[in-house]
Amino acid sequence: MRAPALACLLLLLGAAAPGFAQQRDVRIDISSGQGRRIRVHCESLAAAGDKNAHETSVQADEVLAGDLETSAVFTVTRSWASGEQPFDVQAVVGGKWTANGNQIKLSGEVRDFPARRPILVKDYRGAARDWRSIVHQFADDIVLQFTGEPGVAQTRIAFVTQSGREKELCVMDVDGAGLTQLTRDRSIALSPAWSPDGSLVLFTSYRGGHGPQIFVNAAAGGRAYLVSGRPGLNTSASYSPDGRQVVCTLSQDGNPEIYLLDARGGSPRRLTDNRAIDTSPCWSPTGQEIAFTSDRSGNPQVYVMDREGGNVRRLTYEVDYTDSPAWSPKGDRIALVSRTGSGFDIYVCRADGTGARPVVTGKSNENPRWSPDGRHLVFASNRDGDYALYVTDLDDRPPRKLSTGGRTALSPAWSPRPASTRSAFNLNPGQ
């Protein structure tokens, strides 16, 4: 079962980075966990200027090494860790900072080893306070250089924190920095989903004492705007890949059904028509299909339909009681949860429902969501006690817990990569 998946992935990676795959014979098997990671050695970035710059530089060293390690592409050794010398590594990562007033520059370098010929030499500039972002850009470029596709160090995670009976919407950098609480409603916020340009977060909230309604909030902060407050359920919303539509669950016609709305929440169009529950819709990356959960066969199962609501078929018969589908960014796989006796395991199958295999098991593991490069899944789990966020690299390594400032965290959503152009969305035109 694994060999075809591996071959398929190698083909994909080869197609993405043909030159590299030939030259370096790098194979990153993300399906079975047996793949090799590229060994790189990080050297301290040379600091420029005063003591503060030096301290920033020391932090930046660890941020960069962390980015490379969590990319799932590299195994990292560190020059500042005692006894770690470059040994049997493919490349050495280093560079230096220079400061000019509030502006800083990182001259990043990646060299092969032991010849130390340059592989990547690039300057990154920005405001001194944005040094983390500069380091993340360098890390993503290093992943790009070695795999043909940039990393995800510049992405963010939206999620909800729970305190007592209240749940609030938060966002943070994927490495846990910059945690920002977007709502202070003392209500229940649920099910965040990013806009395709990463500027907005759709979510469900019981704020205002109504039932569940769909709101949107700028990821950078500010107030929430109502998207759908129709009678009954308004929930499980996500933007289409082109950002023009929202798919969601409404019960305005008497039953939880899946609807398409325009991006502002108008012009509802019903896609499902069934006496059973239909919910948790998720787009394919092309926007042509929608996976969703329905109990039309008696208990929850994931189904797939086209974007007009036709051609409905059950996704997989290889696992039972499935829910919470998430379509991979390349369209080739679907992650979902399957109920065990007491909790949920996370499975990944091909988009046609075959090849289902468990990737995270034990206790309850919920709401898997893909990273934009398809190398990782973020999910919520109570595997160590209270619910917290974890990332799996889809291999045999144990999931990595994300720092959420000690808060109970659920319902994660992984942002797209930062948009090169500014948002086409405008929350509040002319008001």
Next chain:
Amino acid sequence: MKHAMQSRMGFLVLAICAAALVGGCVKKPPEAPAAPPSAPPQQTAQQPPARPDTTPPVPPAPRLSSSDFEPALFDFDSYTLRQDARQALDHDAKLLRDNPDAQVVIEGHCDERGTAEYNQALGEKRAQAARDYLAAAGISASRFEVVSYGKERPFDPGHDESAWQKNRRAHVVLK
């Protein structure tokens, strides 16, 4: 806080007086011990003795409280009304008939198992099942609003079947 507590206590005392009064009317066994068992039990309720004009002030009519309603409980992953749920809703329908001005929210709830999103839909279906039953019992649909809380507002924070059964419910709350 203290004030709220006092007024709540005051209300409680009133409610107890009222309940005692009404309970005395409704539940007092028929005085004729020979009443046939097949006699509709409402007969006694429909013919309450005249209000005893004892000590003034007369307690006000009993005010309906959300806790007077009985929850309809459900099986795991089900929104089918069980026999005990129907009985609970029969009780609730009577309360609503007796209090024609009461506007209510029917809340749907789930146990903690399952995803937040699925449970929201499941809670909605449970609340709808209760609403439909009450509507079939003659309660005007205009008096209902349905809100699903999914698994977000458990009544029992426990993690065993005893807690889960309490949390799988639809229940009526006064607006």
